[in-house]
Amino acid sequence: MDAPAWHDVSAPLAVHERRWGFDEAAAFVTEQFESFSPDMARLARRAFEGRWIEAEDRPGKRAGGFCTSFPIARQSRIFMTFAGMPANVETLAHELGHAFHHSVVEDLPPLVQHYPMSLAETASTFAELVVSEGAIRQAESPHERIALLDRRLSAATDYLMNIRARFLFETAFYREREQGQVSVARLNALMEQAQKEAYRHALSSYHPHFWASKLHFYLTGHPFYNFPYTFGFLFSHGVYARARSEGSRFASTYAALLRDTGRMTVEELARRHLGADLTRRAFWDEACAAAVAPLDDFLRLTADGMPPEERGR
């Protein structure tokens, strides 16, 4: 088989995805949270019943999601667009993960309620994982299961390769910029070099103009708007691997870990709450293994190509 091109990496599987009603998604997310932590489920119920979420899909409203806290009122608000796709169910879980994080620090002194973005994305990705695992477990057809596994694997490719390439590019760019202006030809070269390294030279073509089209490189207040995502992705998978092996008693450890995110370094957090040393490989190897774990299932289900589409669903 030929090596895939840059654009093949994000090519859709073109399977029929299940459609969700908002109430159905709300019940599902709450139920999955409940299976891990009753406190997380309680927060989700408060959010739904208190109408904290503006999710209407209407003309002119963009896709995506956002969550912010109101520390004095001890509430959060979520602004998102729910169009009934599995991705929207994940966004709902993601934003509620942020809201849960806000809720576990809300009674702390204001100065330790602020945590870095890398740890904010840990709470949201963790909540997404809880819901995604539940959805995969309960998938009603091989197609639905394949689509859900594909979403997880695409996320792993994004965070570990695409976003890593952005980090490598930005690192190289800042180094050259110290010496003077960086030409377009040079930017293209640095971009392609970064992509080749991050994708381990596995693609047949790359995207040298990626630096021109990606908004994040132009957020001057947030240089390296890529590292926190990959870090949060991997750290949350490491935490999730722990949650899986420890079961429901991990819920209180998880809340205690989130509570300390504004007053400890991440190395201290991991040492205190997970007994893990983040300066060593072992934790990260476990996190990577968790991130690519859906691969076996995906390959098994697609070994003979895509199974035939079911009728009557």
Ligand SMILES: [Zn+2]
């Ligand atoms: Zn987020």
